[in-house]
Amino acid sequence: MAKKLKVPAPPVSNLKKVPLKIKAVGAKEVVLTGDFTQWAKDQVRLTPTAGGEWITVLDLAPGEYQYRLIVDGEWRDHPDAPKKIGNPFGTQNCVLIVA
Numbered sequence: 001m002a003k004k005l006k007v008p009a010p011p012v013s014n015l016k017k018v019p020l021k022i023k024a025v026g027a028k029e030v031v032l033t034g035d036f037t038q039w040a041k042d043q044v045r046l047t048p049t050a051g052g053e054w055i056t057v058l059d060l061a062p063g064e065y066q067y068r069l070i071v072d073g074e075w076r077d078h079p080d081a082p083k084k085i086g087n088p089f090g091t092q093n094c095v096l097i098v099a
Helices: none
Strands: 016-023 030-034 053-060 063-071 074-076 083-086 092-098
Touching: 016 092, 030 053
Parallel strands: none
Antiparallel strands: 016 053, 030 063, 063 074, 063 092, 083 092
16 A cells, blocks of 8 residues: 655745835836845836836735835835834835734
């Protein structure tokens, strides 16, 4: 009689799909950077949609993440950020809360 092999269950991902949207009418490029990308300025480029809105969807584990937007080369705050925290550059980082 053949033995049945136990196949391990696939790992359960705790990553959440987190949509992020910003209004940047007339922008040519919108980039999202933060501690979840080690502040790399080229990993998360937002996609333009109608009406000057730019969107992306992040895969993040629950927690709090600091981030900033770069619109056409200029650092910007995200007006819809639920929380902001001071940074060492005299400005503020936005805080994204993933539940």
